Amino acid sequence: MTAITVLESSLPSLEIPDWLRQCLLEDQVEQSNQDRNLICRAFNFAYNLHEGQYRKSGEPYIAHPVAVAGLLRDLGGDCVTIAAGFLHDIVEDTDITPEQIEEMFGFEVRCLVEGVTKLSKFNFSSTKERQAENFRRMFLAMAQDIRVIVVKLADRLHNMRTLEHLKPEKQRRIALETREIFAPLANRLGIGRFKWELEDLCFKYLEPEAYREIQSLISERRSDREARIEKVLDTLRSQMENLGIKILELKGRPKHLYGIYQKMQRQQKKFEEIYDIAAIRIIVEANEQCYRSLAVVHDAFKPIPGRFKDYIGLPKPNRYQSLHTTVVGSNGRPLEVQIRTLEMHHIAEYGIAAHWKYKETGSSEAPVNSDDEKFTWLRQLLEWQKDLKDAQEYIDNLKDNLFEDDVYVFTPNGDVISLARGSTPVDFAYRIHTEVGNHMKGARINDRWSVLDRSLENGDIVEIITQKNSHPSLDWLNFVVTPTARNRIRQWYKRSHRDENLIRGKGLLEKGLGKTGFDSLMKSEQMQLTAQKCNYQTVDDLLAGLGYGEVTLNHVVNRLRDITKEQQPIEEVKPELEIETHSEHTQPIHSRGKKFPIAGIEGLLYHLAGCCKPLPGESIIGVVTRSSRGISIHRQGCSNVEKVEAERLVPVSWNPIDEAGRPLTYPVDIQIEALDRVGVLRDILTRLSDQNINVRNAGVQTSPNKPALISLSLDIRDRQQFEYTLNRMKNMSDILNVRRLAQGNSNFQD
Missing domain, CATH: 1.10.3210.10 (Hypothetical protein af1432)
Structure with a gap:
């Protein structure tokens, strides 16, 4: 077989x-x-x-x-x-x-x-x-x-x-990543057929109602649209043939759905107000025939001023070439026309892959260094990605760098430089060379002096004036657009202010970890490994990066925690990292045993937050405090945590037992409203004793003709036990209400 x-x-x-x-x-x-x-x-x-x-x-x-x-x-x-x-x-x-x-x-x-x-x-x-x-x-x-x-x-x-x-939440996550990263990547590589389909599929899952609406509207008007386009095609075909222009392809095509949706959003128009939802494509044999065809189009139909683009003379960074013009059709509606050669069309469809299919180049391997202009954007991306250590900043910069909305400017020698839309003379300077940016004194645009934060426009001729003693200003970070410029400015500042950054970083880390044993920890092997894990050669480099803001405190603490867990036997804790802290309104927390109550901060100073008093079984989050109290443990959703910067949050969880295998208990304060009668407190304490719950503190307030308010401080094992206890109390005939007490914002210290 x-x-x-x-x-x-x-x-x-x-x-x-x-x-x-x-x-x-x-x-x-x-x-x-x-x-x-x-x-x-x-x-x-x-x-x-x-x-x-x-x-x-x-x-x-x-x-x-x-x-x-x-x-x-x-x-x-x-x-x-x-x-x-x-x-x-x-x-x-x-x-x-x-x-x-x-x-x-x-x-x-x-x-x-x-x-x-x-x-x-x-x-x-x-x-x-x-x-x-x-x-x-x-x-x-x-x-x-x-x-x-x-x-x-x-x-x-x-x-x-x-x-x-897949499940809806996973559909949205994958579609969002695709729209933000992979569709722009396909565009950067010029693979139009991939880009359009990816964008439409993302549109389908991210804005399903809008997708279905536009799909329906396009389908309803298809016959009328096709009839109008066919009339235009007949006119162009006749005139081009009369001039001897050989037509390889002449047809109309609808724009992809997401492109129409973007135009509606960008121009704040309804679908009925978007007229150019279809385009005509003309494919001819040679460049010269492209321009002759353009003359035919402009002769047959009235061109709309400002809507002509010559991507043949000035190709896009992804090698896309075509003539684009928008004209008023015979029915009075705008119509986009694209004119290109067959080779240009292949590049528009297949992008970087076009030379595999349509050119005899041997190997299709394409190292970046061998193709200077085609992969300028990729070389720049590789340069700045080495300097970005924060994951969120890297992803944000990646998205900005991939979107293609470029502007084309010229050097005084006539070389074309493509930059992201909104780029300034400072971005241009760093695009030319790092030293040009670092020693930039001023800029001339179109032979006139210009402010440095001016946005460059297509066709600008930019000249950078340098001076040996000039240096970057931190104010530039407020207006530069490109990641390359932003990172070069930061690098210069980091090198020139290393001592200040070192002191600042050491102070931040000392506040986060606590002063106890801090100096010995800085000299330890654990700290050196932490520096390497954060992509720094030495601990001083790590502290300087922390002080400068290149790496976050949360990132450093997480790496130190991971290394401590890997190296430290579970039954042992180094003396300098032992913890014995007192949280207000709670009993002391001891961590000298084999098990830490909180997993994820082994070896670090911590305390339970007094504002929300989390219990095992409840979702919790750690906050790196600004004081010497280490990590503060809060309930997820605590109102105080919402005010905290993301880089100070540490993922943590509960350990259910202590070093002897016994359940750990945690203090919880409750308030009970009960009928004011003799013996009500005794009945409540008896019920708690039957459940083996220790009561560490009790108080009663009474007022004439009002319920008694009973405050209790209990030792509770976990959320399940706590909820069971509350339900038992609520079922007592004399109990009106039971609620958990939080200490309020005044006790939140960070």
């Missing part, structure tokens, strides 16, 4: 693409073709490894790698890229190692698979940190071989096509 027969019989629900079926059949007959053999071996390997695995949709898992490989083949991917499409999930989902992939399929395939593989087998302190590290790794792999991101985009596109089988 042949491999293809086995495949069809074992996976009847899987529709095998014709190209794969043909490849498998030809490889059985004649195996001398190395490219085809690599693809078939990769498929068979993935098929065997994923056997028995199923997607959320219920279909065999192998359907996903097959679809990804098919997308890569349609882009013109070589055999290595298609093989990586089949194998992209096996490191993550099976026990196969990258070394084994290299041994069986070669080094190139291994690099692509490793670049795409997520870091799911590593531990990170937050989802945001995991996401940031995933992207860092992916972009580093892209620098070695741009095919990494093309494989990843194909993977994400097929996942988006099958997103309906």
Whole structure:
């Protein structure tokens, strides 16, 4: 029985693409073709490894790698890229190692698979940190071989096509990440067909009502729109043929749904007010014919001023080339026209992948250093990502850098420089060279002196004036747009004010950890390892980064906590990190035993917050205090925590038992309203004693003709015991109300 027969019989629900079926059949007959053999071996390997695995949709898992490989083949991917499409999930989902992939399929395939593989087998302190590290790794792999991101985009596109089988919250999370990162990436690489479909699929899950509404409106008006466009096409076809312009393609196409939605939002218009929801595409043989075709369009229809763009003479950073103009059609409505050659069209559709399919360039490997202009944005991204250690800042800068809304300006020598929309002369200076920015004194725009915070516009000629003694100003951080400029300014400031930053960082960490044993901790191996984990060479470098704001206190505390847990035996706590603190209205908390009551802050000074007095079983959060009291433990949702900066929050949880295996207890204050009669307090205390609950303090207030107010301080094991106790009390005939007491904001110290 042949491999293809086995495949069809074992996976009847899987529709095998014709190209794969043909490849498998030809490889059985004649195996001398190395490219085809690599693809078939990769498929068979993935098929065997994923056997028995199923997607959320219920279909065999192998359907996903097959679809990804098919997308890569349609882009013109070589055999290595298609093989990586089949194998992209096996490191993550099976026990196969990258070394084994290299041994069986070669080094190139291994690099692509490793670049795409997520870091799911590593531990990170937050989802945001995991996401940031995933992207860092992916972009580093892209620098070695741009095919990494093309494989990843194909993977994400097929996942988006099958997103309906996931839970709504996961659909939104994946769609949001796709719209913010992967669709802009596809745009940066010029892969228009991926970008448009990704954006429409994200639109479907993130704004479902708007998606359905626009889809319905476009469908309703399709026949009228097609008739109008056909009339325009007939006019253009006739005039172009009369002038001898050879037309390779002339047709109308609707704009993708998300593009229409964006225009409605940007212009604050209803759908009925958006006229150019369709565009006409003209494809001709040569550049010269593009401009001749433009003359025909402007002769046949009235052009709208300010709506002409020449992307042939001034291509976009992703190599996109075309002439764009908007004219008033025969029915009085605006109509966009795009004019390009066949090669330009291939680049617009396939982007960086176009040279795989339509040019004989040999290897499709595209290291960044070998392609100066095409990957300027990627080189810049790699430069500044090394300097950003905060995960949230990295993700925010990544989003800003990927969105393509660029402005094109010129150097005095006539070189074109592309910058993010809103960039200033300072951004331009740092784009030229770090030293130009660091010694910038002023700027001239179009031969006139300019303020440094002016936003540059298309066509500006920018000249930077430098002076040896000039240096960056921290005020520049208030208006620069590009991550490169922002990070270079910070680096200069960090180097020039190291001593001040060192003192500031040491003070911050001392307040966060407490003074006890702080000096010895700074000299310990734990602290040196913490510095390395935070990507610093020495502890002083870490403290300077902390003082400067390059790394957050929360990040440092988390790393120190992790290292302490790894190195410290669970039954032992170093003397300098022992804790004996007193929280107001609570009993002392001792941590000299084998178990800490709070997991996640082992070895650190802490106390239970008096404002909310959390109980085991309740969700809790740690807050790094500004005083010498270490970590303050609050209930999740505590009103005081809402006022705290995110970088001071520490994830924590409860340990249920002490060093002897006995349940830990925690003080809880309650207030009871009861009928004022003799013996009511005795009955309550008896009920508590029956439950083995210790009462550490009790008080009664009485007033004529009013219920008695009884205040009790109880030793409670966990939330479940507390709720059970409250319910028992509420069922007593003389009890009117029972509530838990919080001490109020006045006792919140940080």
